[in-house]
Amino acid sequence: APTSRSITLTPLAGVPIVNQGDDLSIVIQAALETSGITLRAEDVLVVTSKLFSRSEGRFVDLATIKPGSEAVKIAGEVGKDPRLVELILEESESISRKSNGVLIVRHRLGFVSANAAIDSSNAMPGDAPRGSGPWVLLMPLDPDRSARRLRTALGGQVGIVVSDSHGRPFRVGTVGTAVGTAGIPVLNDMRGSRDLFGRELEHTITAFPDQIAAAADLVAGQANEGTPVIHVRGLNFIATDEATADLMRPPELDLYA
Numbered sequence: 079a080p081t082s083r084s085i086t087l088t089p090l091a092g093v094p095i096v097n098q099g100d101d102l103s104i105v106i107q108a109a110l111e112t113s114g115i116t117l118r119a120e121d122v123l124v125v126t127s128k129l130f131s132r133s134e135g136r137f138v139d140l141a142t143i144k145p146g147s148e149a150v151k152i153a154g155e156v157g158k159d160p161r162l163v164e165l166i167l168e169e170s171e172s173i174s175r176k177s178n179g180v181l182i183v184r185h186r187l188g189f190v191s192a193n194a195a196i197d198s199s200n201a202m203p204g205d206a207p208r209g210s211g212p213w214v215l216l217m218p219l220d221p222d223r224s225a226r227r228l229r230t231a232l233g234g235q236v237g238i239v240v241s242d243s244h245g246r247p248f249r250v251g252t253v254g255t256a257v258g259t260a261g262i263p264v265l266n267d268m269r270g271s272r273d274l275f276g277r278e279l280e281h282t283i284t285a286f287p288d289q290i291a292a293a294a295d296l297v298a299g300q301a302n303e304g305t306p307v308i309h310v311r312g313l314n315f316i317a318t319d320e321a322t323a324d325l326m327r328p329p330e331l332d333l334y335a
Contacts, residue, residue, distance in 0.1 A: 080263055080286050085312035087297050088113060089305035097204040098135035103231030106307055115309055122237040122313060123228075124294035126306040127217055127257055128197060130224045130240060136216040137203045138165060156181050162196065162214065169194035169216060174334075182247075187217065187257065188326035190334070191244050195257075217242070221258025222321050229260040237262035237317070241291040241298075247334040254295030256287035256322060264320040285325055286315070 090109035096102065102125070110117065145153065145160035149167055153160035156176050163181065170183035174190050184190050194217070201215040218224050218240070225238040240258030245251070263286050294308035 080313060080315040082313045085293070085310055087294055088115065088309045088311075089297050090115070090307040090309060091305075093129075093304065093307055095200075095204065096129050096132040098133065098137070100133045101231075102129060102133050102228055106228075106232065109307060110309070113309070117232065117236050118311070119235045120237070120311075120313060120315060121235075122239060122262065122290055122310040123232075124239045124241050124254075124291055124298070124308040124310060125225075125228070126298065127195075127221060127240050127242040128200070128215060129306045130218040130221065130258075131197075131215045132203075134218055134224070135203075136218060137201065137206075138214050138216060139206075139210050140165075140212050140214060141210065152176065152181070162193070165196055165214065165216070166194045169196065172329075184329065185217070187221070188323055189244070189255075189257065190247075190332070191242075195242055195244075217257065222260065222323075225258040225260035234261075237313075237315070239287045239290050239294070240322075241294060243295065254288075254291035254293075254298070256285070256291045256325065259287045259320070259322050261317045262287060262290075262320075263315055263318050264322065264324045287322070288325065 090113050092112035093105060093109045096105060140161040143161040143164050145164040149164035150160045153163040157178055158181060166181060166183060169186055171186055172184045174184055175182040182190060182192055183194050185194050197215045202211060202213045206213060221240040225240050229236060229238045238260040239256050241254045242257045243252040244255040265283055290310060294310060298305050298308050
């Protein structure tokens with residue numbers, strides 16, 4: 079099982095604004111050198127999903143979107159731009175909740191989030207034509223695949239967590255959440271273990287990459303900090319090929335969706 083007595087979390091310095099076609103392994107290796115860090119086995123890099131989205135060209139100019147009738151109808155109900163609603167529907171499997179200013183959906187990747195995790199902050203491509211936009215940024219097509227590719231390009235020894243900020247239906251505020259992983263365990267099943275008083279644990283399963291993403295969120299920031307990659311050292315785990323899909327609660331068991 080993954081363990082840790084203490085960890086260090088270090089934001090990598092010198093990560094530039096990434097644009098479509100940029101090689102993230104080169105960008106991150108340069109930032110590691112700037113930060114004086116040499117990767118070791120069992121290190122983990124937490125990389126914001128936006129970095130992958132930008133490098134993979136997941137930009138959309140809303141001026142190019144023609145909303146359908148369903149998007150127009152829902153936009154009128156929730157008070158959102160119909161073009162944005164069209165994109166949300168395209169990126170989603172179903173609508174979970176809708177209200178004035180709120181559209182919660184089950185994303186095509188399986189998680190439940192506001193606006194299908196479509197981001198409008200810092201979403202403009204570097205070569206955007208004058209007068210274009212407004213621009214938004216979609217999630218990477220396959221965050222697990224993106225994480226595996228980055229892990230391989232960096233030598234195949236470190237773990238990768240692709241992070242995003244998600245809200246929760248029962249709490250105010252967002253936390254860092256894993257939307258993609260490579261090379262780390264996903265679920266730490268502690269059922270059958272004993273607590274301090276010898277009682278057998280019956281339901282305890284922890285989400286290892288979510289714990290890492292939440293910790294990294296403390297030092298990554300949410301605004302203009304410019305630190306989208308966090309180096310984590312001190313974790314002990316055995317590398318696996320598990321997928322982030324294992325973290326998703328099936329819809330039939332999700333009381334909130």
